[in-house]
Amino acid sequence: MAEKTLFINGKEVAFDNEKNLLEVIRKAGIDLPTLCYHPMLKAYGACRLCVIENIMPNGARMVNTACTTAPAPGMKIETHTPRLRQIRKVAVELLLASHKVECPTCDQAGHCKLEAIAHKLGVDKVRFKKLAEPHPIDNSSYAIVRDPEKCILCGQCVRYCKEIHGVAAIDLAGRGKNTVVTPAFFKPIAETECINCGQCAAVCPVGALTVKKNILEVQKNLDDPTKTCVVHMAPAVRVGIGEEFGLPANEETTGKMVAALRRLGFKKVYDTVYSADLTIMEEGTELLNRISKGGVLPQFTSCCPGWIKFIEQYYPTILPNLSSCKSPQQMMGAMMREMLPEQLGVKNEDLFVCSIMPCTAKKFEIRRPEFEYTEGKRDTDEVITTQELARMIKCAGIDFANLEPEAFDMPLGERTGAGVIFGVTGGVMEAALRLAVENHTLSDKEIEFTDVRGSTGIKEATLEVAGKKINVCIVHGLANAHKVCQEVAEGKSKYHFIEVMTCPGGCVNGGGQPIDFNAYEKIERRTAGLYKADKDLPRRKSQDNPSIIETYKKFLPESPCGEKAHHLLHTKYAKRGNFR
Numbered sequence: 001m002a003e004k005t006l007f008i009n010g011k012e013v014a015f016d017n018e019k020n021l022l023e024v025i026r027k028a029g030i031d032l033p034t035l036c037y038h039p040m041l042k043a044y045g046a047c048r049l050c051v052i053e054n055i056m057p058n059g060a061r062m063v064n065t066a067c068t069t070a071p072a073p074g075m076k077i078e079t080h081t082p083r084l085r086q087i088r089k090v091a092v093e094l095l096l097a098s099h100k101v102e103c104p105t106c107d108q109a110g111h112c113k114l115e116a117i118a119h120k121l122g123v124d125k126v127r128f129k130k131l132a133e134p135h136p137i138d139n140s141s142y143a144i145v146r147d148p149e150k151c152i153l154c155g156q157c158v159r160y161c162k163e164i165h166g167v168a169a170i171d172l173a174g175r176g177k178n179t180v181v182t183p184a185f186f187k188p189i190a191e192t193e194c195i196n197c198g199q200c201a202a203v204c205p206v207g208a209l210t211v212k213k214n215i216l217e218v219q220k221n222l223d224d225p226t227k228t229c230v231v232h233m234a235p236a237v238r239v240g241i242g243e244e245f246g247l248p249a250n251e252e253t254t255g256k257m258v259a260a261l262r263r264l265g266f267k268k269v270y271d272t273v274y275s276a277d278l279t280i281m282e283e284g285t286e287l288l289n290r291i292s293k294g295g296v297l298p299q300f301t302s303c304c305p306g307w308i309k310f311i312e313q314y315y316p317t318i319l320p321n322l323s324s325c326k327s328p329q330q331m332m333g334a335m336m337r338e339m340l341p342e343q344l345g346v347k348n349e350d351l352f353v354c355s356i357m358p359c360t361a362k363k364f365e366i367r368r369p370e371f372e373y374t375e376g377k378r379d380t381d382e383v384i385t386t387q388e389l390a391r392m393i394k395c396a397g398i399d400f401a402n403l404e405p406e407a408f409d410m411p412l413g414e415r416t417g418a419g420v421i422f423g424v425t426g427g428v429m430e431a432a433l434r435l436a437v438e439n440h441t442l443s444d445k446e447i448e449f450t451d452v453r454g455s456t457g458i459k460e461a462t463l464e465v466a467g468k469k470i471n472v473c474i475v476h477g478l479a480n481a482h483k484v485c486q487e488v489a490e491g492k493s494k495y496h497f498i499e500v501m502t503c504p505g506g507c508v509n510g511g512g513q514p515i516d517f518n519a520y521e522k523i524e525r526r527t528a529g530l531y532k533a534d535k536d537l538p539r540r541k542s543q544d545n546p547s548i549i550e551t552y553k554k555f556l557p558e559s560p561c562g563e564k565a566h567h568l569l570h571t572k573y574a575k576r577g578n579f580r
Contacts, residue, residue, distance in 0.1 A: 198511020255405020385512025
């Protein structure tokens with residue numbers, strides 16, 4: 001078959017499976033500006049910045065948006081004519097006129113696409129006045145802050161919530177100058193079906209949606225001499241935070257983070273991977289019990305709080321299929337409350353437990369009534385995201401890039417590769433399978449279940465566990481979960497074990513990770529970082545973690561899923577009567 005080509009600025013360019021002209025133009029090394037295009041979403045054409053001139057056979061020049069125009073052989077395209085430059089400059093001026101400009105104090109400072117594009121286009125003044133009525137900031141959510149005054153109506157948040165998650169907690173309302181992105185009936189976001197994933201903030205190019213900050217509460221406790229502050233970090237944080245300090249994507253930052261957290265004032269620094277290993281012991285045992293004793297199948301994983309709220313809202317009839325295990329964050333908090341007062345010689349009320357998470361939904365999770373250690377005292381006191389930790393490090397003047405690595409505190413810093421890969425889609429499943437198919441002949445290669453890896457929204461595999469063939473399914477992006485849940489609800493599912501993660505790619509792409517608009521690239525490099533960390537560790541199965549073995553001997557003597565383990569590490573969920 002002859003290669004398909006078109007002409008861009010007089011140069012012949014080949015194209016193949018690109019969805020639109022914008023992708024072909026970028027392939028040719030030309031960076032057309034855009035504020036509304038996202039490769040995971042349907043083209044929208046709202047910002048009008050990626051305009052091109054399509055030269056017709058009769059010489060006429062048609063102005064089209066590149067993101068909504070399909071490539072065709074023989075097309076002649078120009079991308080930077082005087083007319084196009086003027087169109088873009090006027091479009092940016094109009095956006096700036098309706099945008100609340102507070103760049104030095106904006107949470108998006110340094111990452112704002114509108115600011116960057118205005119600078120590139122040479123926009124040095126705004127000739128238009130704001131016409132729309134002001135809208136108040138919505139601070140109701142535990143996860144995100146919504147500032148309609150900064151919104152440029154690019155629609156990325158709306159489309160992401162609808163297309164990727166099938167939730168549609170927000171939409172465009174009104175007409176003309178009164179158009180606004182809002183929940184239905186202009187309700188606060190916390191009173192909607194929002195699952196707190198923070199992906200709307202991750203794709204917002206201008207800071208109209210941002211991660212809720214809890215830095216002040218953490219700092220207040222660090223400054224309080226009566227408090228003993230301890231912290232633990234999720235696996236995905238270690239492959240994200242280096243991006244905030246200019247480090248190569250594949251550079252190991254775990255030891256640097258430990259050193260930085262100690263300099264910030266935390267007395268003990270632990271690894272959430274310990275409790276990920278603990279989760280596998282509990283969840284894997286629960287699965288084997290269900291299979292061998294005729295329990296409710298398929299079993300869903302329960303690590304992701306966005307997914308938990310989703311199933312409570314939309315599919316409460318299949319809540320019995322959900323694992324009763326707490327998430328690694330909540331298991332860690334419960335074990336810290338159980339173990340640390342005696343080890344550190346402090347009272348539980350004086351122990352401040354902080355977690356570093358890639359996920360904004362974790363801020364919602366810790367405030368659920370199911371996770372109070374005692375009345376009025378949460379398992380986990382506060383959550384800050386990767387973004388927030390980076391800000392704290394910068395505020396303290398710590399030279400993160402040049403820190404000498406330090407080791408976690410033990411025993412809650414012991415980890416295995418199985419726990420590390422919790423941060424990628426398919427990781428929880430693979431870690432559970434490393435437990436479930438345990439035998440004495442497994443080699444390192446044989447414990448890598450590559451069938452459950454990859455970026456496909458719904459993946460499936462068949463494996464042998466306890467002498468039986470079991471069907472497993474891995475889902476990420478809740479629009480895909482809708483399909484799988486519907487099958488389970490109708491009794492048509494062929495699966496035994498199903499992993500669900502809210503964010504595409506898993507926790508590596510959580511809403512609290514460093515901002516990066518290169519959607520596929522960031523997921524790929526962070527995923528590769530966690531698989532590398534898994535391979536580099538001497539122990540790669542949760543059941544081989546010596547601290548986990550000791551925990552069951554000393555603190556959970558009835559073994560996994562025993563009475564005390566069930567009290568500390570398991571919970572239950574119910575139909576959500578209201579969205580919050």
